[in-house]
Amino acid sequence: MTRRIILGIGDRTVASGLGGQFQELPDIEIVSVEATSGEVIGAVGAAPDVDVVLVDEDIGPLPALDLIRELVVRHPQLAVILVAREATADIFAAAMGSGARGVITDEPTLSELQSRVEQAAEWSATMRRHFQGSQDAPASGRLGTLLTLCGAKGGTGTTTLAIHLAIALAASGRTVCLVDLDLQTGDIPGYLDVQHRHNVADLAAAVDGLDGAVVAEALFVHPAGPHLLLAPPHGEDSEEISARAIRQILTALRTRYDLVIVDSGSQVTDANAMAVELADQVIITATPDVPSMRGAKRMTQLWTRLQIRREEDVLVLLTRQDRRNEIQPDLARKMVGAPLMKATIPASFRALEEAANTGSPTLVKNNDFRRAIGRVAAEAGLLDAPAAGTAPRRGDQGAALVEFSAIIPLIGAIILLVWQTVLVGLTSMYSSHAANEAARAVAVLGYDEPGSRAQVRDRAAARISGPWKDEKHLHIEVVDGYVRVTIDTPAVLPGLRTPFGITTSAKVVDERVR
16 A cells, blocks of 8 residues: 655755655655645645655744644644654654654664654554544544735725625624734724623633633624634734744634634734634735735735745735726736736725724625625635535525526516517507508498408508418408407417407598599
């Protein structure tokens, strides 16, 4: 059986040495070699059938032990081995405490390397069979989705987007937690008109004893659906919030919610940089102007230099988009460098003004804005699949199908009724034309002789088109100086006849020369 492994090693010399040794071992396939912690997390997520991951103790920016914890939480069936310079008792104990399945040195013997990897791979295969065979445990070990939103600069609508995305996704039946990591200037309470005595700083202070009760007490449950973890009310409190605390807080939230949406503001700090690195999807909001385009590009390049996130793994979303803007999406795509989302947020400040001033986002009734929020959620992959551990709501889909099936006959009946009304109108018009023409013909030709009757009928029929002119449908009578023309109304369905006709009378003015 081939063992699939990933090497998370930033030192090229160590990576090259281990790679050469693995080439000498049979049935071992190196899936990829990653240099940063973020790349390791992404590679493991993209290759769920990996058996073993080797993590170098000097990898960054996330420390090796923290990276191991993150991998084990996300993928409990995955075996992780720590690569250390020295395999001391303290290092071994720390690695085991983080969830690693073993420790090897960066220059192991071939037999030692094979033994460690085989044992770890066998354990991984056993755990995978256990998860697949159990109906109570998710087969993938996947956590809730983490979406991080950043602003290219202040005022690009990051908080507004985060709030409306959270409300819309909560309304779709997902469990959603909105986290305000704009630690110095975050103002989600103002946008939602809420007050809560706990915030993210309280969770950071109690991060070593983080459990369900502590997390629940720190969150505010908004009536619109999402749960809120607010930023500290005083900006200086943000100095006490470490990247390690944010990592543990976000991991704890992801085990409890289908979606965790982070508003990280427009500043790069250790705390929100961690949210960017751990996120499944990162979106930068930018307005269509040169300063904002430059700000988005600077931010993605900064993340790349700090090895937080690669530029191609970030999406840029245009807000306040209007057809009259000088910078349109095609030009913006060339300016920012990173992928640009097809969805855009329209320039609808007036539609958002009342909601922002009153703290009531439900007051936004602008359909273009609401549809744009839905398109952003769909393009970001937030609506593609049901939450981990939950079955698709097929009952809703069935109900929708039944309702649609019931509507189809009604739509058909309405169309037939409209078309029948058109036929009645045409019949009435032809009847009027035919009566007038028949009255003129009778005035000139008379109607007593059979020959004249045929000519009157021919002249009347000349003013009629279609099936209305044949003898079965067109009837002409002359009574008391009036010509009465009756035309049977055609039925909209072939083979049927309507039980009524349209009759029109016209007075005969005798024009014959005596």
